[in-house]
Amino acid sequence: MKPIIDAHIHLDLYSAEERSSLLQGLDKTSTEALICVSNNYESAKKICKLAKQDRRIKPGVGYHPEQQLPTDTEKEALFHYIKKHHKEITTIGEVGLPYYTRKKKPEVSLTPYIELLEDFVKIAADLDKPIVLHAVYEDAPLVCDLLEKHRIQAAHFHWFKGDTKTVERMISNGYYISITPDCLYEQEIREIVRTYPLEQMMVETDGPWPFKGPFQHQLTHPKMIHTSIAEIAKLKGRDLGQVYDKLYENTVKFYRLLL
Incomplete structure (x- = not known):
């Protein structure tokens, strides 16, 4: 197996036992790094602490949008933490807009989430950090508006789904996406794989989020990425080895990793 990088995983959401087993098994699956995003302030502190214990963990600090907005105190603490520890942080994220929350609760106002996201976009620009987006x-065109407004180019849309016009806009702007193991069975994702340039693509698990198909009832693990890469190569009609190399190279370049 060629080396891989999981471009988006919630390592802190695994149990301590699951996390220990996952980390111990990375070498056997040729996994060289994990881009570990956070959900909130406490999550961010936990991820950064784990990163000090294992250099393969590359921390992201952000606030996941599919939850209630942070209190003013938590928001202030989170942004202070980013500014204080920016040299240790690989990326700003996970941040974005609450699409699924609003589908369940249409009364939820989008405006304060846009304002919060813009604050994250601004700090990513100020600190020259890549940003990973939900x-x-x-919602994607709204996020593109903010990225363009603040001239952000290092934008990573994880597990992206969207219309053709938005896809074309994202490609033109140089934004990256990452593909999950559902590329084996979700037609919508398979079409995105066919359309989006390999040169702007990464691979992820979004673990511990569970998957179906051949991964039904399995704990999500970076090793699943090998199956994803094989499927991406098939869908694009590209040489498997070249696809491995390009996805790895893309992730190292995008996240400015020193491995």
Whole structure:
């Protein structure tokens, strides 16, 4: 197996036992690094602490949008933490807009989430950090507006789903996406794989989020990425070895990793 990098995983959401087993098994699966995003302030502190214990963990600090907005105190603490520890932080994220929350609760106002996201976009620009985004379907153009407004180029839309016009806009702007193991069975994702340039693509698990198909009832693990890469190569009609190399190279370059 060629080396891989999981471009998006919530390592702190695994149990301590699961996390220990996962980390111990990375070498056997040729996994060289994990881009570990956070959900909130406490999550960010935990991820950064883990990163000090294992250099393969590359921390992201952000606030996941599919939850209630942070209190003013938590928001202030989170941004202070980013500024204080920016040299240790690989990326700003996970941040974005609450698409799925609003599908369940249409009364939820989008405006304060946009304002919070813009604050994260601004700090990513100020600190020259890549930003990883939760932005799908009709939310994605709104996020593109903010990225363009603040001239952000290092934008990573994880597990992206959206319309053709938005895809074309993202490609033109040089934004990256990452593909999950559902590329084996979700037609929508398979079409995105066919369309999006390999040169702007990474691979992820979004673990511990569970998957179906051949991964039904399995604990999500970076080793699943090998199966994803094989499928990406098939869908694009490209040489498997070249696809491995390009996805790895993309991730190292995008996240400015020193491995």
